[in-house]
Amino acid sequence: DTAVSQTPKYLVTQMGNDKSIKCEQNLGHDTMYWYKQDSKKFLKIMFSYNNKELIINETVPNRFSPKSPDKAHLNLHINSLELGDSAVYFCASSPGTGTDTQYFGPGTRLTVL
Amino acid sequence: KQEVTQIPAALSVPEGENLVLNCSFTDSAIYNLQWFRQDPGKGLTSLLLIQSSQREQTSGRLNASLDKSSGRSTLYIAASQPGDSATYLCAVSKDTNAGKSTFGDGTTLTVKP
Numbered sequence: 001d002t003a004v005s006q007t008p009k010y011l012v013t014q015m016g017n018d019k020s021i022k023c024e025q026n027l028g029h030d031t032m033y034w035y036k037q038d039s040k041k042f043l044k045i046m047f048s049y050n051n052k053e054l055i056i057n058e059t060v061p062n063r064f065s066p067k068s069p070d071k072a073h074l075n076l077h078i079n080s081l082e083l084g085d086s087a088v089y090f091c092a093s094s095p096g097t098g099t100d101t102q103y104f105g106p107g108t109r110l111t112v113l
Numbered sequence: 114k115q116e117v118t119q120i121p122a123a124l125s126v127p128e129g130e131n132l133v134l135n136c137s138f139t140d141s142a143i144y145n146l147q148w149f150r151q152d153p154g155k156g157l158t159s160l161l162l163i164q165s166s167q168r169e170q171t172s173g174r175l176n177a178s179l180d181k182s183s184g185r186s187t188l189y190i191a192a193s194q195p196g197d198s199a200t201y202l203c204a205v206s207k208d209t210n211a212g213k214s215t216f217g218d219g220t221t222l223t224v225k226p
Contacts, residue, residue: 004156043157043202043216090156101147102214104157 003027004105006091012111013081020077021108023091031055032074033092033102034066043090049074050096081112115140115207119217126193127225134188134220136203141184148177148188149202151219157202161188193224 004025013019025032033056034046047066048056054066063079078085091105116139126132136146145164149157161170161177163186169178176189190197200221204214 042218043204045214092157101159101162103159104149106156 004091004093004103006089006105006108008108009106010109010111012113014113015081015083017081018077018079019081019110020075021089021091021110022073022075023105024073025091025093025103025105026072027093027095027103028072029093029095029103030071031094031096032068032071033094034074034076035090035092035104036060037088037090037107039087047074047076078110081110083112086110086112115143115205115215117203117205117215117217119201119203119220121220122218123221123223125223125225128193128195130193130224131189131191132193132222134190134201134222136186136188136217138184138186138205138215140207141181142207143181144206146177146179146186146206147204147214148175148186149204151200151202153199160201190222193222195224195226197224198222 007022031050033048035043037043045058046060049068051071052068065077068074088107088109090107092102094102118137120135143165147162148160150160151157163170163179174191179186200219202219204216206214
């Protein structure tokens, strides 16, 4: 059974388009995250939601907008895609906001042409 | 600003060898440290989580140690197997919020049969 799932796994699109990446966790966790992994493998936190409330919003362009319809889902919508947005985006979840183990999804490889 | 460095960047060993991966961090005021494994094209899998009050954690052939005062952690892999080939990432959480973790850039391990 998949714990944290993301769709799509691959996303290739033209510059300027708007796209969404979906994330779902069936672990019953309260907290979900979005990370961006660049070409050098560095992982950076983008957003974090706890029980559908935004608790972390790092310095990312406002073209990126997370949406949490319920605590099992955290979607990432990106407007006006740019070449520099090409990366692998990982969703993760954890039981709470404290020092809990995070469980990661398989990642979505976004390529902007 | 917390910085996490992992040495070596790449490591190749014959099957059966014991090996050590290193992780260092600049700010010793941490809440926990996690070791992750990342397989090509896959998400991250949490291997071990060490709380700041702990000195080590063990899981099977893996042992992770933490020396908070010197800003170092090691991941020891005993009797390495080809299936251990992956990129290993360490992440340090300076905040009670697990999402505010700083990741190293990883060590890519290749275990040759």
